[in-house]
Amino acid sequence: MSYVRPIKFWEKDYNTKRVDHSNLRLISQIDRGPMMDDSNLNAIFYEHLTRSLQQSLAGDLQLGRWATTVHPGDCFILASNYLNCLVHIIEIGNGFVTFQVRGLEFRGTYCHQREVEAISEDITDNTGFCCCNISSPPGMLSVNNMFALRWLAWEVIASKYIIDGYSITDNSAVNLLQVHELRRLLVSLYVKCIIYYAITNDNLDKWLKNETILKAMEPIIANHRYVDNDQMFCAANDEDYDLNVMGISRTNFEELYGNWIQHCYERKLSNPNNSVEIHD
Template identity: 55%
Template sequence: VRSSYSDPSTQYIVVLFSVLLFGRDFTTASETFIVDYFIIAIIYKKISEFLLKLQFIVTYIAPWQITWGSAFHAFAQPFSVPHSAMLFLQAGISFPLINKSSLTGSAIFLTSYVRPIKFWERDYNTRRIDHSNTRLVSQLERDLGADDNNLNSIFYEHLTRSLQHSLCGDLLLGRWGNFYVVLASDYLNCLVHIIELGNGLCTFQMRGLEFRGTYCQQREVEAISEGVEENEGCCCCSPGHIPHLLSINAMFSTRWLAWQVVQSKYILEGYSISDNLAQATLQVFEFRRVLITYYVKSIIFYTIRSPKLEEWLESSAIQDSLQHTLERQFVDLDPIFNHNLDADFENRASGITRASFCDVYQEWIEFCCMKRTEQQATSATKTEPQDRTTSSTNVSKGPSPWSSTNPTPSPRENDKSVDSKNNNVGEVNNRRTIHTNRESTLISLLLALGLLARRTLATASNSSLATNVEFFLHGLHALFKGDFRITSPRDEWVFADMDLLHSVVAPAVKMALKLHQDHFLSPEEYDEPVALYDAITTHTKELVISHEADPLWRNAVLRG
């Protein structure tokens, strides 16, 4: 039964021979149609297998398939004749036998023992390895290439899911060929083994994934995509060819290929990687300065947009820790700050002051606060008409036709509804306005977060932000993974609420990298606050920016 599902295209031949042989030629040997069908199926499989083996041997040892590039090849090729004869002998011995184990070496057909269909129905998915099932020390260590197998497995899984949606329908429409299909593209190649097919069911397996840049992928693409170059020869002459037909030499060379092109253009949803060399984009000080500026602006965006902003501003622990930033002579003299990298660095004070920070980021802070106020007003106007509609509906509702009681609400219920409505209006009207002047608590919070973020980057970079780009990239990669290490006593105030790191600083690093990439496409695109705010809002909603070991990244890739 399973053979009829695994190879349904040849079942009509088995049925035809079963009827003709035992119905016309060997009528006395017939043992019902089921037994006849079973015997003919075995004989047909063995004969077709033998013919396939002979075809492989002839294709393998054909003279025009052999390399004759030097005198050594001309001398060595005759010694392959005994090997070719051994192949024919092994094919003749092995095809009628059902071998359960290997008898000789792996290079001859006798070792190709019978495998049931269940043998191919295996799960070759690589075990998922990410931050959810690995130790913390392995996440923090920088071991390049340690997770290559895990990252490659997502290509298998993504292509497998794409084939699950389209393979069975394409097979029924005849867009695919036999049971071994090679998918080749400029980026990757893979082998699809169709195990079982029939009655709307398709079982397949994908293996042999080769990526761009490997020798195997390059040779497969060249061999499959190359056309017929010499189409004029006939033996040693060049008489040409009949119109719309191949020449004699081209016919033989094409017929002796071990494959045939079934579809030249087959669209399949896949997953690709584009490389952007960070070392080239961050080698110049000016580019690093742009990245750090976007880093601080992203922190301002996520801080003001956070629903916990009012809680942070009212926290006594945070206010006490940031009190020193209100001093008139406040300046952060940390040596990691540099005029080449920090836009708010003040040369006269040799550090970052409150005034220099406001000179650079005050406009962006006020714009983000204005957007927050507009969003709060919009949400308030959406809820207020609903309250009005509900109250008017209650007043206009008359007696119910299904009861004799009057459903008019009592005065006490009316008082409750009016009180609740007045409370909602009071909450909207009494919403506290966030001050953005230079002496406000908001400026102190944003200044402290900006200093903390740059200090964590310097700590991860071994305090070498302005010297070596390799150290800078190492620190940036550590922050991108989420490895924030607070080493300065001036930054320990952030432990009052860890959401400051999780929901503000961590996403700001990822967003800064995205904005930095966009900067090369259009350097002046984000000069206006409106464009920058819209870009960050859009990227936050539509993009998943995370490390490859983050489970969010894997889920986003598989969802497409």
């Protein structure tokens, strides 16, 4: 016996705030560690799942894919590998349904892991009767399973439920980037992509006239021997790293990416719709 389940709860905004990596420094992302992005990836997964449920949940409830009868206040758990979602039915009408979704990451403790295993495990494995191993009639549960399932606070409604979505796979690049040559190649291609995007962008002329950008580039333009001594730069990853000054010099950068910058600029000039002024 428990308290009456409320029809609606979670009045507080529990939405996971996704991090926009487009405006974060590289050092801040690396200092966070690889496991800090799990909540960000899970937030994307649950947002996509919510959109899919908005399109299909009302029809699936009418077709009986979730249960024969669904009432306001019912709670369902969608389990997919190690990602679990709690769906709370608030109100059901003629062709519509109001629901709330909350992600459940069962990880870290044995109890959480056991709860996930209990939801997805096969109930027909245990065929015993108390301490004896007596086979049950075909299509019927054993005595042990009947008592065990009787005392559960939940029951499995559907073992297979298909919904539009995707799975999150940990595709680590640690093994791939152990070779220093591959690291330098990746960084060089990444820098070339940034150069291409910056030069071919329609807002380049505005950026070159922006006072904040001009002030930041002033020491680089004024000093031909300018060196960036950021701690993230190293000879193992950056081809334009200068060991003499222990950083990336303007001279090495121009030698490595000068031809690519010229190519991108000529590519932009070949487009008659683009016109921009590049200053030395």
